[in-house]
Amino acid sequence: MNEGADYGGGAGGAARSPGCGPEGGGFVPSALGTREHWDAVYKRELQTFQEYGDTGEIWFGEESMTRLIRWMQKHKIPLDASVLDIGTGNGVFLVELAKFGFSDVTGIDYSPSAIQLSGSIIEKEGLSNIKLKVEDFLNPSTKLSGFHICIDKGTFDAISLNPDNAIEKRKQYVESLSRVLKVKGFFLITSCNWTKEELLDEFSEGFELFEELPTPKFSFGGRSGNSVAALVFQKT
């Protein structure tokens, strides 16, 4: 998926790309917020990978991965820092992190097909030290803890679309994040469905904004803004 592409539906506000965002202050519930949807997506992508070697969609494009790695480089995050990719999908970002030199990388996803696909891609890349687990981040196992860095690219967005009490699920997400991230640890989130201000509000309890990462600007119908928000929070 390219930056600015829509999977939220609704009329965008000033800081979103057209079509990406909540309607009337609340998200339109969608299949995109369910495990069944993602499991079907990654089952298909796994088959495509097995047949053609195509790794599938990189959400928000290659640039979204470079942006995060550049930030980690700029802030001299040690290569042995523990990094968790929340809702890793095809795990391509895990591969990028490991290739960059990060040695303690974990990817979780609640879709078993996503984890199977990630495992196949990682194996093909010849990388052996990446940890993968099927985990629902809204109900993480006690083993999932003590991370220096947590990454979210599109997962909080997907959870926000859950047809079954998304408000409660978002709260659970923030609680899980507090549990798995170390004090002073960093949380790097990329979202196309929430503006910077909305994310600041969502993560106001226990987290503070450390940095806003520059993302491409759009201009449409006399309005302009960022199609994607990329923020770094620090756990207080």
Ligand SMILES: C[S@@+](CC[C@H](N)C(=O)[O-])C[C@H]1O[C@@H](n2cnc3c(N)ncnc32)[C@H](O)[C@@H]1O
């Ligand atoms: C938009 S995709 C993004 C995938 C990946 N982060 C990327 O950038 O390509 C959202 C991902 O979040 C996963 N996901 C959604 N809700 C989750 C949950 N509660 N626990 C774990 N993974 C979840 C989905 O299975 C899917 O892989």
